[in-house]
Amino acid sequence: MARRALILVEGHRSIGLLYAKAAQRLGLYPITLSVDPAQYDYLAVERLQAIRVDTDNLDALIHECSRLRASYDIAGITGFTDLDESVYATVAKLCQHFDLPGPNPVSIERCCDKFVQRQLLAEAGVPMPTYRLAADAMEVESAAAQIGLPVVVKPAVGSGSSGVRLCRNVEELTKHLAYLLGGKHIWRSSPRILVEGFAQGLQYSADTMGNAVIAIGAADFYGPPNFVVRENIFPAPLTDEQYKRIVDVSLSCLRALGLGWGPANIEFRWTEHGPVVIEVNPRLPGWTTPRLIQLAYGVDLVTEHVKLIIGEEWNLRRRHSHTAAARYLAPDRDGILDWIDGTSRAAAMSGVAEVKLYAEPNTPIVRKGDVRDCIGHVIAVSPSRARTETILQRAVDLIGWSITPF
Template identity: 35%
Template sequence: MSAREPHDAGNGPRPDGPWFAFLESNTTGTGRAFCAAARARGMRPVLLTRDPGRYPYAAEDGLDVRVLDSADPDAVLDCCARLAADGAGLAGVASSSEYFVAAAARAAAALGLPAADGDAVARCRDKERQRTALAAAGVPVPAFTAASDAAGAVRAADAIGHPVVLKPVSGSGSVGVRLCRDRDETLAWAERLLDRGADERGHPVAARVLVEAAVAGPEFSVETFDDRVVAVVAKHTGAPPYFVETGHDIPAPLPRRDADALAATALAALAALGLGWGAAHTELRLTAAGPVVIEVNPRLAGGMIPVALRAALGTDLVDTVIARSAGLPAPQPTAGAGHAAVRFLSAGREGHVTGITGLTDAEASPGVVAVTAGTAKGRTVRITHSFQDRLACVVATGADAAQAARRAADAARLVRVELEDPAAPGEGVGGR
């Protein structure tokens, strides 16, 4: 799974402190690190999930697991209540998955544990409601309209003006997000999105899409905790018409005035949405007229951003989230390298994984602090034009942004994922 983890995986003695419940998890990036951080604080992490097979690290790290219908709020609350009634008690409930943060917050609040406002989180996850609240508060957002049929999406795009961006009203990781340059592309993509009965987690999805103006300008994210800006991050994405993230630079190499403007806009967005408890990840574009909010995510960033942020600035947001959710003091920042970069190895085609090489070489490269594989031998790679296309990730530090980026990219090129299909046996993704 990983050549080097950002936290000790926790295979030592099992703690005997209170339980800490994780409602599902993200399947890439820092999901494993959350459990390790709880264990390091003497708590007993327990994963509440419908499908333990999604998380190979659970068995590898000896995590306690409770199998339940994680989409059923009553089942989640009942499980958490039973953990709370256990002799050790329950210290907190959290989720590192976009799809479960609201449910985790509501379960924690129902049990009197520290939590964000679950209703505010749920409203934020609906992109149409989020856009409406931001626009009403005067926070700059793209022009937008929601549509429930393909013809309505085309009419909305005509009114806004092509090109437009189409996306599901709820989702994560760029799933279903596409730039549509004309009416034909808009119609075809709207039909495809509206034909989906469920998301990638198997949950039913609303038959609505968001049509919004395509905003020109480089993309950034602002990482916050409560009402404090922790970092402004530069984001790299793949070629249009999709928006798959290919890397991040921390801190973003920007003039101070631009970084301050992005930070101020992100804080205004949080206030407009009634957020501001715990971690949030706000994505923006910096246009000629100033920052425009693309979306606010009421959770800690994915994409290994927390790992890079800790390496660059010495702030451990994973442990900070655990501490807040358990009502414990936050960790003190440590010395950081100053700059860090994340670079991903993305799939160029589909196929069956027959092997992964180069992880050890990448790990040993200058400045590298984390190397992870997002797939494994025996799995099938599909092109989804989302975060699921990322096969491996490298985080590296440097004396400046350029050095960190170069080190991460060079190390990522050492990783090779061998794919095989009937048409091209033995072909690899990555390599020199």
């Protein structure tokens, strides 16, 4: 009998290994297809099979999967990347081609284009910021003038807050346009820029699987104009009425975008008018979110998603109720990371679930204004919100580092 395999298209520095481990626990053999497998350290460390293939080429992926089917029983296909969401549409097309469980490719493609997503949500009456699409600096400036500063300016396609900035005045707008259109931002096609009114209020996110809201978390950020997350916490501190309104809007988003299969992540700001949708991501979020949800509720979204991928019955029932929070360590300057210490003491604290570093000493630090700026995180969990926040702050206070400017 052929060995059952799970095909992973590309990898992910924060959740890629979680999927490989979940596959192994379920008796599957994970195989990663990547344009450059060496960029994912965990593949070599864990001795996971990886095959080099052009993952932008659907025909090349179909050919490789067909070749693998001669030796393996391909039970399912999924995939992910840190900053390029096009892989989700590619995965959906692969699943469709091989008649495997997966999302609707058309729905995924529409959702990954933030302008098309906005149009579909607007047609469904979902509350959103005012928005305009622009192709060059003149159109962006015109859109910003129509909407009124401050505005959020971002690429119409992308993830991880790459290229996303809050422009509070004309000077910041001009500076960001120089970045986006001056060759520093990598565009996969002709520039398409979304200009949106800034929805002021607390940030929340709803994580869904199928047509169910599994968890709602809260987040705050380091200072503008960037959107680099400082802290995430589950569950979000919400009243019953606030929780219900976020759930209702989340379900409206799923219906409008045709995302009734698999995971999705919906970001909100709670404004004076209630929840306003910032964006919908047709995927399980990376970073610490799956770990936080597991600690807070006992629900392993990665494992349950893999079960869905291979056509097995899943279980999203909450097993307990704790408060889990993550703090992200972000430097305040560019330069060489000389040293970082205190992590072992922080990890040894009661209530600290994880301390993880993304950078080692003697590493150059060049901030980009997105998720890549963070050099590590700390996760704490306890039965109460107050206790969790206290543990988290004490653990973070134990960690220090030094950066010598270039």
